[in-house]
Amino acid sequence: MAQLSKGNAQKVALVGALCGGSGLVVLDEPWSGLDRAVAPVLIERLAEAVSRCWSPTTPGWPRSWVGSAFGWPKADWRRSRRRRPRRIRRGRPTQWARMRAPIALTRTLAVTRYLMADLLRSQRFLVPLLAYLAAVAVLMGGGPGPPPQPWAASAGLLYPISAWLAITVSNTEESVGRQATVAASGGWWRLQAGVLLTCLVGDAVLMACAVLRPLVPLGSVSYAYSARMVLVGVLVHVAAAGTGTALGLVFGRPRVSRIGWSAVLIGLTVLATITQPWLPPVGVSIVTLNGPEPSLSVLTMSAVLGLLLSGMALWLVTVAERRYN
Numbered sequence: 001m002a003q004l005s006k007g008n009a010q011k012v013a014l015v016g017a018l019c020g021g022s023g024l025v026v027l028d029e030p031w032s033g034l035d036r037a038v039a040p041v042l043i044e045r046l047a048e049a050v051s052r053c054w055s056p057t058t059p060g061w062p063r064s065w066v067g068s069a070f071g072w073p074k075a076d077w078r079r080s081r082r083r084r085p086r087r088i089r090r091g092r093p094t095q096w097a098r099m100r101a102p103i104a105l106t107r108t109l110a111v112t113r114y115l116m117a118d119l120l121r122s123q124r125f126l127v128p129l130l131a132y133l134a135a136v137a138v139l140m141g142g143g144p145g146p147p148p149q150p151w152a153a154s155a156g157l158l159y160p161i162s163a164w165l166a167i168t169v170s171n172t173e174e175s176v177g178r179q180a181t182v183a184a185s186g187g188w189w190r191l192q193a194g195v196l197l198t199c200l201v202g203d204a205v206l207m208a209c210a211v212l213r214p215l216v217p218l219g220s221v222s223y224a225y226s227a228r229m230v231l232v233g234v235l236v237h238v239a240a241a242g243t244g245t246a247l248g249l250v251f252g253r254p255r256v257s258r259i260g261w262s263a264v265l266i267g268l269t270v271l272a273t274i275t276q277p278w279l280p281p282v283g284v285s286i287v288t289l290n291g292p293e294p295s296l297s298v299l300t301m302s303a304v305l306g307l308l309l310s311g312m313a314l315w316l317v318t319v320a321e322r323r324y325n
Contacts, residue, residue, distance in 0.1 A: 016183035111185045111194030128164040144214035151233040154210035159240040163266045166199045166248020192318045203241035235299035239281040242306025246313035281305040
């Protein structure tokens with residue numbers, strides 16, 4: 001977006017606004033900067049939007065010109081609202097209501113694919129990924145040791161690394177590009193859900209590297225890892241990854257504008273929480289993992305709590321951005 005001219009950037013913004021499916025679109029002088037060949041196309045697209053019961057509000061448009069451009073009668077040019085469709089049967093949703101869930105899921109997955117492609121293009125994920133892989137290689141280099149000993153350190157390290165990855169995903173787009181993505185996806189909820197899904201995919205890759213590494217015998221001594229013990233390792237890493245992702249979403253941009261301050265806040269929070277063995281979910285899960293017989297119920301509750309924290313962070317961030325943007 002930063003490399004585009006004013007006219008091309010405005011075209012991209014208009015396309016994103018018209019494709020977002022919002023109920024209200026405010027266009028502030030949409031023809032400024034556009035050539036004459038594009039203006040008739042924009043009029044046609046706005047007329048189609050009005051026919052889908054949108055309500056465009058355009059400061060600076062002459063009322064008679066707007067009415068004639070959209071083909072409205074002189075007395076009815078303000079009527080851009082259509083009656084809601086009646087319910088098919090009492091107590092059952094309409095056909096549009098049944099279609100909204102698949103459409104929302106499709107758009108969220110599309111945002112996730114876009115963010116992952118943008119993240120791969122920027123290569124900003126390489127620093128946290130290589131840092132974690134190097135730490136895992138050092139911790140489990142010669143012999144990882146008997147289960148579940150190797151996973152306590154890798155889960156504790158995944159806690160700040162997942163927060164670092166969430167900060168990276170949140171700072172991939174610039175502010176102008178973020179606004180265009182919000183308009184194209186249909187709202188802040190879908191964008192933040194895409195950010196969360198992208199972070200969880202990255203956390204799953206890191207978690208797989210840490211959990212599966214002890215299963216590969218590279219040294220002279222090998223240890224038997226049962227299915228129950230592998231599940232224990234997965235649960236403790238899920239708890240750490242979910243909590244770290246929640247921290248990254250809360251302290252990421254635009255809540256904290258500078259990435260240096262985000263790193264400081266995350267570092268202080270990680271040090272304050274990981275050193276408390278009684279504090280769920282990370283502290284409790286690591287202490288349970290180091291016990292003589294790790295409890296699956298406690299680790300499952302810790303993993304669920306970590307995922308719930310990431311979901312709560314998604315909700316808080318979306319509400320804050322919708323209120324202040």
